Amino acid sequence: MKISARIKLLSICIIGLLTVPPSMAFAGPEEAAAYYEEASQAYQDGDYEKAARLLRRAFAEDSNLIYKYNRILALQAMGDYDTALEELDIWENRMKEDGRFDDIKEIRAQLEKAKAEADAKEKATADKTDDQKDGDQKDGDKVADGQAVDGPDKVAPADDGPNYLGWSLVGVGAVGLGSAALFGSTLLIDDVESNLTCSENKGAANCYPEGSDASALYQEDYDTWQTHQTITWVSLGIGAVALVGGGAVLLMDASEQDAEADVPVSADNADVSFSPYVGADGAGGVLHISF
Structure with missing residues (x-):
């Protein structure tokens, strides 16, 4: 049947699309290298915050x-x-297992020493401030009630742009679920579905044109129906995995950005779930992300 050839061609195209890695379609090592070069320039210019942000984006594209x-x-x-x-x-x-970072132990020692010195300095400043307040009170200075000193304005973290990996996976997942819904609905093989139903109720000889090889036509329709079922489940599986994976990547990226912005995030409350659905009238699923 002519419709069978069209379905097989469409099936090959969709499966080919679903098997393309997101990094090939959207980003990858080249994108990471570009971020790295920009970060190196920012570091040389003394903009260490920008450099750290760009290096985080580079690692998201290439680990x-x-x-x-x-x-x-x-x-x-x-x-x-x-x-x-x-x-x-x-x-x-x-990093130790990698073998390229021989000075990682020294870097930890430097960080711990610098942190201890910074904490000590902060404590000394706080103690000095408390002593000054006590001295002012003893000297008879009065502190006005209800007056707050305005601190420095908090600068919102710069927008890192979209997470290409996460959104790529979400896109692949959407394509997979759309394909599963299309093939699961039997919209493309409505006549095949009718022929099979008729054959089950009345026999193949009574459902195909007189003089044709009813048995061969029935087998061809059955193979087409089986192909549809296989593509439905494969598309649904790939779509579900990609969608959940993309949601998890976006969730982790959002959590890291909130952490850098000093916004409290509780991983215990984060949840990513996917509920697939396949029935006689179609197929699909529901992705739920909460944090």
């Missing part, structure tokens, strides 16, 4: 530890010792 290593150095240069140590706690063992 080369050199980007994490240089991000730790940028955080150290900008005085964010807590974040630098947190990154080091996560990646130190991997």
Whole structure:
């Protein structure tokens, strides 16, 4: 049947699209290298915050530890010792196994020493302020009630742009679910579905044109129907995995950005779930992300 050939061609196209890695379609090592070059320039210009931000984006595109290593150095240069140590706690063992980062132990020692000195200085400043307040009160100076000193305006973190990996996975997931819905609905094989139903109720000989090979036509329709079912499940599986994966990547990226902006985020409350659906009238699914 002519419709069978069209369906097979469409099936090959959709499966080919679903199997293309998101990094090939959207971003990857080349994008990461571009971020790295821009970060290097920012570091040389003394803009360590921008360098650290760009290196985080580079690692999101290509998980080369050199980007994490240089991000730790940028955080150290900008005085964010807590974040630098947190990154080091996560990646130190991997860096030691890699073999390219022989000075990672010395960097940890420098960070811990700098953090201790910064904490001591902060404590000394606080103690000095408290002593000054006590002295002022003893001298009879009065502190006005209800007057708050305006602190420096908090600068919102710069927008890092879209997370290409996360949105790529979401896009692939959407294509997969759309394909599953299309093939699961039997919209493309309505006549095949009718022929099979008729054959089950009345027999193949009574459902195909007189004089034709009813048995061969029935087998061809059945194979077409089976192909549709296979594509439906494959598309649904790939779409579900890609969609959940993309949602998880976006969730982690949002959590990291909020952490850098000093916004409290509780990982215990984060949830990513996907509920697939396949029925006689179609197929699809529901993705739920909460944090």
